[in-house]
Every structure is written in C-alpha cells, then in structure tokens.
C-alpha cells in the first residue's frame with residue numbers, strides 16, 4: 001500500500017489563494033447540523049472552526065431552544081431549524097453529526113439528505129446513526145466524506161484488531177462507496193480508494209473531547225469553498241494538526257483546549273502563506 005506523507009509540500013499544491021477582489025458569495029455558504037441540548041459545545045466548536053477556515057457564510061441547524069447559546073457565542077453564524085432541509089439550494093456544502101445524538105429525530109436529517117446533491121461530511125453521531133439504523137449507502141448519491149475515529153469506524157464496518165487492518169478496510173470501503181474516508185488518530189489516514197495519505201501534523205493535546213468536532217467544521221468550510229472531497233479532507237486534517245502544533249508555543253499538551261487550537265487556525269494559514277510566496 002503506497003501512503004503519501006501529508007506534509008507542507010503536499011498541501012501547497014492543494015491550497016488555493018483567496019482572490020483579493022472576492023466577496024462572501026465567492027467563499028460559499030456552509031450548513032452545519034450539530035449540537036443538542038446537552039451537546040451545544042460540539043455545535044459551537046464546529047461552527048467556530050468552520051468560520052475560522054474561510055467560509056463566506058455559515059448557517060447552523062439544531063433544536064430552537066438552544067438558539068440564544070449560539071448567538072451569544074458566535075454572532076457571525078446564522079441559525080436554522082429542521083425546516084432548512086426542505087430547501088438546500090442556498091448552500092454549497094453540509095457538515096452533519098457533532099453532538100446531534102442518535103435518536104429518530106436526528107435520523108430524519110440523514111433521510112432528508114437522500115435527494116441532495118451537495119457534498120456532505122458525516123462525523124460523530126451521523127456515523128453512529130448510519131451504523132445504528134443500518135442506513136443504506138446506496139441512498140448517498142452525492143460526494144461525501146466520512147471522518148470516523150477507530151471506534152466509530154468499527155461501528156460502521158465491523159470490529160478490527162489493528163490500525164493497519166482498518167486502513168485496508170478504509171481503502172476498500174472508500175472505493176466501494178465512492179467516498180473519502182478520514183480514519184482519525186495519532187497519524188490520521190485519508191483515502192479515496194486510489195490515493196492514500198498519512199498526516200504529519202498534530203499532537204496529543206488533541207486527545208480531548210471536541211477536537212474532532214473542530215475538524216468537521218474545518219472540512220465543511222473547505223467543501224463549501226469549492227474544494228473537492230479529497231482536497232477538503234487533506235487541507236482540514238493538515239491545518240487542524242498544524243494549528244495544534246502552533247498552540248504548543250503557549251500551551252502544553254495537557255493544558256491545550258480545542259478553543260486555543262481554533263484561535264490558532266489563523267497562524268496555521270499564515271505559515272502556509274509564507275511558504276507559498
């Protein structure tokens with residue numbers, strides 16, 4: 001199995017510079033379906049990371065009783081309830097899963113994606129819903145990215161004894177399902193069934209609740225900006241890890257919060273810009 005190192009050189013060819021005469025419409029409108037009454041943190045983390053990654057507009061959909069929490073934390077984001085699924089024409093990409101829970105109300109969001117043509121990233125409880133209710137992959141006739149951690153991966157594709165076995169299954173499944181799989185971990189593995197990448201950034205400061213939710217926001221942002229599923233996965237994973245590595249300049253692996261990492265996404269972009277000029 002050939003595995004390409006996901007390093008600065010690889011990312012330099014993927015990243016597209018932001019045109020100086022752009023406007024918010026140029027950079028896409030993302031829809032994030034995230035959060036629930038006891039997991040609003042997941043929605044806020046994903047939304048902040050999405051906005052810090054360059055998207056033009058962001059709408060977050062979740063239960064209406066939590067509306068004010070979002071407005072107070074992120075005034076830049078807009079809010080929608082579940083009716084948003086009736087007309088997705090104003091969006092460019094969808095991220096679904098962080099903190100939504102695995103009940104039948106959340107499952108409805110997955111069903112409502114079936115007719116959709118936009119690119120989608122499925123994470124966290126969206127993956128758990130697909131596994132729990134045995135959702136048929138044949139209903140997904142749009143480009144998509146799956147971002148499981150090893151336990152979520154096994155819930156979807158069966159138990160595995162090792163990381164190398166999971167990588168083999170990830171390659172097979174991404175080919176079979178025509179999607180990109182991001183198998184998260186210390187050295188996150190990305191595959192589209194043809195090319196495979198292993199990330200070179202990130203540290204154990206990310207081994208904390210919420211880190212994956214931030215990655216979902218970042219990949220959703222890149223999809224909305226017009227990057228392909230593979231490009232968005234590569235950019236998201238690399239910059240998420242790089243922002244965490246930059247965070248080590250002021251924090252330790254122990255003290256680092258995902259909020260600190262999100263604040264350093266800007267420095268991660270700046271590092272990329274300095275290498276491109």
Ligand SMILES: NC(=O)C1=CN([C@@H]2O[C@H](COP(=O)(O)OP(=O)(O)OC[C@H]3O[C@@H](n4cnc5c(N)ncnc54)[C@H](OP(=O)(O)O)[C@@H]3O)[C@@H](O)[C@H]2O)[C@@H](O)CC1
Nearest residue numbers: 039040041042097098099100124125149150151209210213
């Ligand atoms: N602030 C918020 O609102 C937050 C909201 N969140 C949201 O909550 C939802 C459910 O998330 P969750 O953490 O409760 O369940 P889940 O991710 O399935 O983990 C369950 C068990 O799986 C295992 N496991 C995990 N990673 C592993 C690995 N790399 N390698 C191996 N095993 C691994 C580990 O099991 P253990 O090793 O302890 O046996 C772990 O205890 C989800 O939607 C998420 O987005 C969270 O992001 C937190 C912040």
Ligand SMILES: Nc1ncnc2c1ncn2[C@@H]1O[C@H](COP(=O)(O)OP(=O)(O)O)[C@@H](O)[C@H]1O
Nearest residue numbers: 149185186202203204206207209210211212213
């Ligand atoms: N030791 C580590 N080294 C590098 N990256 C890590 C490490 N531990 C976790 N991560 C990264 O942190 C994120 C964790 O995602 P996930 O398990 O979904 O967390 P959560 O659901 O709590 O947000 C992944 O992107 C993973 O690659």
Ligand SMILES: [Mg+2]
Nearest residue numbers: 124149212213
């Ligand atoms: Mg997660």
